[in-house]
Structure formats: structure tokens, C-alpha cells
Amino acid sequence: MMKKSAIEEIQALRGVAFLGVALQHVLGVFIHRPDLAKGDAVAYAALFILAKLAVPAFVFITGMVVFYNYYDQLDYPRFLRRRIGEILLPYLAWTVFYSFYAGPPPESAVAWARDLARNLLTGEGSYHLWFVVMIFQFYLFYPLFRWGFRSIGEGAARSGFGFFALMGLLGMGYLALTWLSYSVIPNVGEPLALSKAWQFFSDYRDRTFLFWFFYFILGGAAGLAVSRWRQWTTKVLWWNGALFAVLFIWVTRQLVAGITAGPAGVVVDVNIATSLRPSVFLYSVSVIVLAYGLAVRLRLSENPLNRFLHLLGRHSYGLYLAHALTLDLSARVIRPYLHNMTPTLAMTLTFIGCVAGALALTVLIGRMPKGEWLVGASPRRKVSADPVRTAGTSTSA
Template sequence: MVWFREVEYMRGFAALAVIAVHVSMNYTRIPAVNPLALLDVFIYIAAHFAVPVFIFVSGWVLAARYAGDYSVGEFYRRRAKTILPPYLFFTAFYLLVAVEGTIGFAGVPSPERVAEALLLGNAAYHLWFFVLIIQLYLLFPLIVRGYDRIDRFGASLFLLLALFIVQILWNAGAHLAGAFAGPEWYTALIRLFPSHLLYFVLGIHAARHTDDCRSALRSIPPGWVLAAAGAGALLLGGIWIASVIHYGSLAGTTLAVFCIYRILEPLYYVPVIAVLVLAAWRLEETAGRPAAATRSFGEHSYGIYLVHPLVIAAAASLWASLTGLAWADWPTYPAVFIAAVLGSYAGVRLLSGVPYAGWVLGESRVRREPLQ
């Protein structure tokens, strides 16, 4: 059996982090820089490991499934069936339904707006991920072939180091381009595959060297791994908190802070990936309800990722109407987070039983394609 069961735990952790990011990002609606806003800034930055983890898992699963000879045409057919129906459906949906802060009708979009949403994944704040993953799917046969060739020469670790440097330069360069050539340059560059290629190839490396990766991780004291991830969270979160305090808002932050963040972020995300693998092992060993709940959440993470902005917006609107509390109030954040976690999971579980809804939600993906 390929190292597969841990993947569902990691997807579950990443899905929880995505919801945390998209709840805490409403700190921008707090009119003053106060302890609540600063806490939300920290959570917002610290939970940003979610997409790198999803990209890592995607590379890992694809490389484990498509090892040796395989039909490239069949690969593309399966990936298209997995990614295109959800992306097209939810792009159309979120073009009509606004989910920024609260829920509402966004109006009928123009053809130009539809084209922009499809190309940039900006029909809603989370769909940019699909633009990125589509590129990685399209390039996967070339990427994995290149990795395998380099790996045969025993140079895979040098490849990862090179990608580490290239990714930092690319992402810092995207901010520079946005600052000097216009924000549309940043919007486009940060959605191109080099911005997350390190994590994808790291997943391929884990699939090709599963036993070695396991042994290497087990040889490191767990406390050291946790300390590295915790230090990264404190460092990156602290940089943004200091910046918000100094400049009064995230929008006022200087270009230098953005570039420093891009330089440091891989040094945080890679240890976090290791921590999540260790957590998956611990849950798998102990079993019980927490393990089952995390795995189930991970199994449905694709659908949860698609619907959670709708649930967040609906929960925030309902919460405000029932309590009179808004995003500037402390209780709103845990209440909306819990509602989003439970509501997204319950909604996806309910809809997955509806005929053909599974294709739109991506619910046919993992359980119909076991790795073994």
C-alpha cells in the first residue's frame, strides 16, 4: 500500500486552515488596529500553509498513482473530469452570488467579466487555486519526467534546492512587478505555476522516496520539527503584526515587507508539512473519533473548499441578524468558523448523495481512485 491514508488527514488539516484563513481575513473590516485585528492577522498569516499543503499532496498522489508507463491521454481525461466541472460550475455560481463578508446577489456579469474570472480564477477569493492546479496538471507529465531523469543521477535534492531559490525569486519578483508595472502583473504572476512549484515537486519526491522520507522524518525529534514550524509562524505572523501596527493597515505595508515575507515563507511551510505528517501518523496510531473525523473531513475537502465561502457568508449574515454582532466583535470569528466547518462538511456530505452532484463537488475523486 502506498503512503496514502495519511494524505486524507493532511487534506483535512489543510481544509481547516483554508476556512481559518477566509474567516480571519475579515480583520480588514475592523475599523481600528486593536488586539482582535492583530490576532486575526496572525491567524490569517499562520494558516496560509493550506494551499502549499494541497499542492504538496497533489504532487504526492499523482506521482504515486502515475509511476512507470501510463497513458498521458488517460491522465488528462481523468484530470479534466476532476477539475473542469467544479471550476466551471462554481465560477458561474460565484459570479452571480457575492460572498465577500456577507451573502448577496452580484448581478449578471458581462462577457468580459466572465472571461476574466475564468482566466484568473477571481469569481470568488478562493478559486485562484484552480488556475494554479490546472497548470500543474497540464505540466505534470513533463515535470515528473524531468524529476525522474534528474533523480536517476542522484540530484533530486539539488533540484529541490534550485526550486526553492527559483520560487522565492519568482514570488518576490511578482511583488516587484506589481509595485512598478501595475497590480495586474502581480495578480497574473502569482497565479502561474512557478509560484508553488517547489511544493508540487516536493510531493513527487515524497512519492518516489516514501521510505527514505519516512525514515528521515522519524530520525528527527518531533519537538524540533514542531519548534521549527512554530518559530516560522511566530516570525511571519510577527512581521505582519509589526507592519500593521506601524503602517496602520495591511494596505499601507511597504514592498520590502512583502518581499521579506516571500523569502521566508518556504522556511515555514516545509516544516509545517512535516508537522502535519507527524500529526497524521499520531492520529492513525491512536484511531478513535478524532482520527475518523479528520479523515472524513479530508475525504470531502475538495467539496468543502468549493462551498465554504458561501457557508462563511451565510453564517456571518445569520449571526449578525440574530446577535447584532459584526466582524468587529470577538465572538463572531469562532462562531462563524465553527459554523463554516460544520456547515461545509454537512452540506457536502448531503449533496454528495444527489445524483451527479459528486462530479460538481469533486466527491468522486479520492474514493473512486484508491492508491494501491
């Protein structure tokens, strides 16, 4: 299968998505401080919502790249072997690392092996590894998505009206699914709630691919008609920007309304703004379209911001795996000086340390022999001779 030249804006979008992940987790360090002031809590809530594009954007990118590269021809065994090497092997290595980094392992080797197996299956080796468990399911079941497109959605994806009709129908179904996830599943009563199978499903639904399918299919449809998608996202940039502002205010107000003050201080329940909530779903679609349109505008630019986002995008998987470590180290360095800093300065320095540290560590490991076993394969930068052509090569989240 002949390789296609890279879609330049994909790397910038990956970079933005990673920054969103890092920002969410940095906010997690500061948003639960006992001395948090109400004003700071509101500001952190707004930043948290801005960063919510991260996981939906990564799923969208995965769908777009995979469909573009592997829709016409698919050697599934080879496709899966490559994903195992690029995604699961680094995931295994970092799961083992985080299991030791979190504290001393159980005294029994059997207990340690049991805990490790559970962490590998559930993504609980560290708070961010659940995403790898979820995203790999899309690679595993990609032939089913491909078959569905060939049977039902191919013509729709390649025509303007059909695209919107298909996405509208799927969007309504997904909207209902997010309503079930947010309003029904957590409130199921006995005896179903006492079932171990139901508890497992309820607890781990956020890492089940079905609860993220819309973003993957949206990316797949865009991957089958990239030129049309580019044109549309830039055409609607202004009115979608206005829609984004409205949805941002709405979702932020929902999160701010859940802020409470008590003896333990100000409490921000970030679960109110889970991606598996109808309002956040609508917001996520708008922000993906907006971010993609802006990335298209930037794709041929050589300004420092674009180069930086491309650098992050090319190393996004390694950055994702490593950033929890560099965030913890950055927070430890900053902690003794918190009393001399404003919350904003402390958070900014922690964020910079997290991102810069993860980037340095990922690049360093990537240059080592077999470094891709720890941080995944980083695609080389390739510029298409024809900027209108549509393509993509890297599939890491």
C-alpha cells in the same frame, strides 16, 4: 494500471489544509472590521500565519499523490480527461453559481458571457477560485515534471543525500523567485509597468504554477520515496518543531509590524504575509514537514480528531468550492448578534458554521445522482493491510 492502497495520512493533511483555508477566509471577515482593537489584530495576525500552510500543503499533496500513482505508467489523455471531469466541471458549475450569487448579472447576455469566460480563465468568479486555475496547471503540465524527474531527479529523490541536494538547489532557486515576486515585480517602473502583458502577469502571478513549483516537486520527490519521507518527517519532528516556532514568530512579527492605526481604525495588511515571500516560503516548508510528521503519528489512530480530519480530507475539493458560500451565510446569521459577542466568540461561531455548513452541503450533493459533477469524486476510505506501504488514489486538491 493497478490501483494502490491509500496513504492514510494524506487525508488528514488534506483536512488540516482545508481548515487552514477556512480559517484564513473567516479571519478576512473580522480582520477588516472598523472596530478592530489592536490586541485582537495581533491575535488574528498570529492565527492567519498558522493558517498559511493551506495552499502550499495542497500543492505538496497534489505532487505527492500524482507522482506516486502516475510516475511509472501514464496514459495522459485518460489522466487529463479524469481531471477535467473531477476538477474543471465542478469549477465551472461553482463559477456560474457564484456569478449569480454575487449579484444580478449584466443586462446583456454577451457581457455576461464575456465576464464568465474571464472569470473561468482567471479564477475571479469568487475570491477562492483562483486556486483551481493554479492547481490544474500542474495536471496539465505533469508530463513535463515527470520527464524532468526521469531525466534528472529520479536517482536523487530515491537517495537521502540526493534528495536534500536536489531540494536544496531547487529551494534556492525558488527562494530567489519569491524575492522577485515580493520585492521586484510590484516595483517595476515604466515603461514595462505600463505594458498590458506585464500588468496581466504581475496581477495574476499568484495563480501561475511556476510560482508554486517547489511544493509540487517536493511532494513528487516524497511520492517516489514515501517510506523514507515518513521516517524522516517523524525523525525530525522535535527539532523541526523548534524551527517552526522560530519561523512562526519571525513571520508573525513581520505581519504585526505592518499593523497601522488611523481614522478608519486598525488596519492589518495581510498581503505582507503572502506565500510568495521568502520568509513565508521557509515557514511553509517547515510547517508542511511538521504537519506531515504529526499526520504520520496519527494515521493509525481511531481518535475523533483523526476521523474528523479524514472526513474533511475525503471531501476536501467540494469543501473548498462550497465554503465561500457557507462562510457568507454564517456571517449573515452572526452579524445581528455581534454587539452581544466578543470578537473571539463571533469568529469561532462563524468558523464552525462555515466548516459544518460546507461539510453538510458537500456530503448532501455528493450523494445525489451525478453529484460528483458539482463537488468532485470523494474517495472511499481504504486502509492498507501493510501500514508501511506507500500509495495514494485521490488527486483532488
